[in-house]
Amino acid sequence: MIYSFITVYPELSGVVKDPEQKHKLAAIDYDVLLEFSNYFKYFVKVTEVLSADKHPTIHLVLPLKQWLINLSKPNAHDSAAIASLKKYMHREIASYWELEDVHFMAVILQPNFKYLHVCPAVKDKCYNLLNDEIERRRAESRSSYASSSLSYPTTTSQQTTEENDADIIESCFDLEQSQTRQQHMNDEFESYLNEETKLKRNDDLFQYWIQRQQKFPILYSIAKDILTIPATNTCVERLFSASGAAATESRTRLSADKLDKLMFLKKNHLALKFITNSTSPETNTTASASYDELSINERSKDLLDHQKNNTIEEQTDEANNDDDYFF
Numbered sequence: 001m002i003y004s005f006i007t008v009y010p011e012l013s014g015v016v017k018d019p020e021q022k023h024k025l026a027a028i029d030y031d032v033l034l035e036f037s038n039y040f041k042y043f044v045k046v047t048e049v050l051s052a053d054k055h056p057t058i059h060l061v062l063p064l065k066q067w068l069i070n071l072s073k074p075n076a077h078d079s080a081a082i083a084s085l086k087k088y089m090h091r092e093i094a095s096y097w098e099l100e101d102v103h104f105m106a107v108i109l110q111p112n113f114k115y116l117h118v119c120p121a122v123k124d125k126c127y128n129l130l131n132d133e134i135e136r137r138r139a140e141s142r143s144s145y146a147s148s149s150l151s152y153p154t155t156t157s158q159q160t161t162e163e164n165d166a167d168i169i170e171s172c173f174d175l176e177q178s179q180t181r182q183q184h185m186n187d188e189f190e191s192y193l194n195e196e197t198k199l200k201r202n203d204d205l206f207q208y209w210i211q212r213q214q215k216f217p218i219l220y221s222i223a224k225d226i227l228t229i230p231a232t233n234t235c236v237e238r239l240f241s242a243s244g245a246a247a248t249e250s251r252t253r254l255s256a257d258k259l260d261k262l263m264f265l266k267k268n269h270l271a272l273k274f275i276t277n278s279t280s281p282e283t284n285t286t287a288s289a290s291y292d293e294l295s296i297n298e299r300s301k302d303l304l305d306h307q308k309n310n311t312i313e314e315q316t317d318e319a320n321n322d323d324d325y326f327f
Contacts, residue, residue, distance in 0.1 A: 035082040042071055045168055050231040053238065056205050057231035059106040059113065062099060062126075063172035066119040069093050102226050105130045109223045110205060112198055118172040127189075134186045134218050192216055239263060 046064045050057050072090035074083035104126040107113045116123040199208060205227060213220040230236070243263055247254055265272070 032079055032081045035079060036085065039082060039085070043068065049169065051234035053230065053235035056227040058103065058227060058229045059110040060169060061103045061231050062107045063113055063118045065093065065097050065099070067168065067172055101129050102229060105133060105222065106226050109227060111195070111208065113172065114193060131186050131189055133222055134189055137218050137221060188216055188218055192219055239267070242266060
């Protein structure tokens, strides 16, 4: 809103006719308003980064919170107004933005953050929480860890929305590696901390852990559980909007069960397509080729259960409507 006002500010004096409004307009310090806009734009950037739904975001919460706290420290070039605002925001961000244990563990699961150089004050807390979780899972299953048999795409590329967003995240990365051993640290955890691998800007964090599920089986299981948690509820709101677009007035017979499956397919059809196209060594090549020729549209129909009390004609119409909407 501030940015929009700044954009039209030069033209307002010629548009506003009311003397009282002109007086209020003249009382606005444009330079201070510009400072406010330049400061708050970083909050918008952070919100956009944490609201992404195509890659993990929960590991970014702690670093970006600390980044905003650091940003809110007044400097010598700030005016009195912006310095006062920064002091207030510095205090409020630290106290109002509460974090859960999963946030402290998640940040360690991103190899570029694992030494917590951006927020060293909570390093011990993060390490202790993750180490305790490793020991808890190890105690629950003393037998060998059962790794997943599913294969995944080999691509490691994730497109970021803007270069500026990536720059903000990279400013939180660790500066150098630390080989300090923490007291009572789990061997698997220590081995992970000593690994020098770093992710590049567009590398896939999920792929990183999939490739290391044999080397770090317990950490992999933790990463699989924690990194799938969204940092904000934005993706849920998007799903609500999508379900609203599907359950229209012309589709009042659409059951909740079918709507749930439609939303699942809408969000996961690319992954489902890859999984169903994956072939095992025992699979016949000819059968596999013919199966691959089936469209995702046809395979999805098997997952849509029609209500038993509908007539055959109504079921056919609903299936066609589902296909038109979804694909």
